[in-house]
Amino acid sequence: MKHRGFLRWASGIILISTALMMPLGARAQLTIEIIGGAGAALPISIVPFVGEANFPLGISGVVGGDLTRSGRFRQIDGANIVPRPSTAEEVNISIFRARGADAVVVGSMQPLADGKVEVRFALVDAVKQQTLTNMVYTVTQAQFRATAHRIADVIYEKLTGELGIFSTRIAYITQQGKQYQLQIADADGDNPQTIVTSKDSLISPRFSPDGSRIAYVSFENRKPVVYVQSLLDGKRQAIANFRGSNSAPAWSPDGTQLAVTLSRDGGSQLFLIAATGGQPRRLMSSPGIDTEAAFMPDGESLLFSSDRGGSPQIYRLWIADGRVERVTVEGSYNVSPQPLPDGKGFVFVRRDSGRMQIATMDFQTRQVLALTPGPMDESPAIAPNGRYVLYAGQSGGRSVLAAVSIDGAIRQRIGALAQQVREPSWGPLQ
């Protein structure tokens, strides 16, 4: 079953600074295509909000788009019900049950005297015939989209028992010709903002745990250098710019330091460095490559890639005592570990017969599950609720973003026109 939705992906929305002339990029568009998974989706009817037509941008459509793209819901037509319900009390459940809906969302948008708008919505469980939630928001028109994502989060959480991630942000790198950009957008791809533009490659963006800063690797100085940039004022600092290569930044859970890979003392080795820069502290010494560190949620250990055993495999280092344990045992190329938020497992990239796939591994059972078919999938970034993995894949010779549910059941291709998109990072819950 295929669903096709469209996202506006206007690029180049930029704050104008007096000293910099920023180019306005051409408008591009992303297509999100859900592949499979809709069979288990919960049927939900989202009735257009009463009063919504008075505004250029509505809310119910954005809510519906969020829920549908999650793969957990499918929409049941809620239009053409007269009179149109806007509160839980006005919902005639038998009408919606007849249409096949298990849940109903209704709402209203009422202009206020101060120019703001009062947005109300209610979520009704049509099976149990009870109101699950009633909420009211007083917002400006500029906050409509953010409000819609909040509402989608509430609905998602009430009906699935898991945290919604529609209000989060993602970061990724775009490449158009020789222009590379680090962009940050809402989780649905809307509202993209360019925060770095370079003629040289950018890789490995990583949101800080509180979402206020982003670390990344830039090649603008003809070598890899790790920067930390504030998302509040755009100021940045080269926190690792040592002799040799500086790469693979990973935030500690408390946001005070980063693990980085430095070659300054020979080889590629792991170091800890303060988020504000300073002298790095070497984590361990190995004769091979150590890189791609990622902290476990408790901050006490980290996963990393190393070829100390002959082939690239994933290892775990306990920081306090320096103990190292090999984690992946099968296959000849297992890299890019990203721990799950509950610490019970991790997502990684495995290469098998030249095919690169996103996979998960459970620490307890050691079970490996391939989530994607490949052949060139990499850079997994896990949603803060642990339910989805954003990653970079190939389509038509170009790099595109895609998302897959943590059980591999629901996959979305996110196609971009005229540019390459890769290296995603998923920001924290807001």
Next chain:
Amino acid sequence: MSRLLKFGLLVFAAMALVACSSTPDDEGAPVDERTVAAGGGAGSGADTGGIGGTGVSGTEADGRGNELKDPANILSRRSVFFAFDSYVVEDQYRPIVEAHARYLVGRPDARMMVQGHTDERGTHEYNIALGQRRADAVKRMMVLLGAKEAQIETVSFGKESPRNPGNDEMAWAENRRADIVYAGE
């Protein structure tokens, strides 16, 4: 430290020079940061030197550029290519590495960067480490031949700067390499 910084500045000034000469109509800094116009200096001095684009000119007036660029001179050959998954400098490239090592031995003030590259197979970050290993292999050979450690900085571009953007074995073979770039070029 200050020597490192000086080398860094020299390299970046050289980069600016190269950038200017190769793309004369290309103006402005290669990197724009939102709201960071003056704040670009928030990093170390070497960074802003690298992105400033207002290059020093005439640094090659000593004439040594000729020797390094003369197509008839082996010193003009700057790339060492590697087999898949390999970091061994093959025999056919030894004369190039040896010539550059001799050059460094004869000019203790000369500085170079060896830039390692990989093909597109593998992840962005892991390939940085693989490219680093190729650059280190070239450096190790030069040091064994008498060049000083401090003369050679090894860095990696991983798969970020493919010479051939193709996706076949021919392109991959061109991209598995280490490039030699002198400070002042």
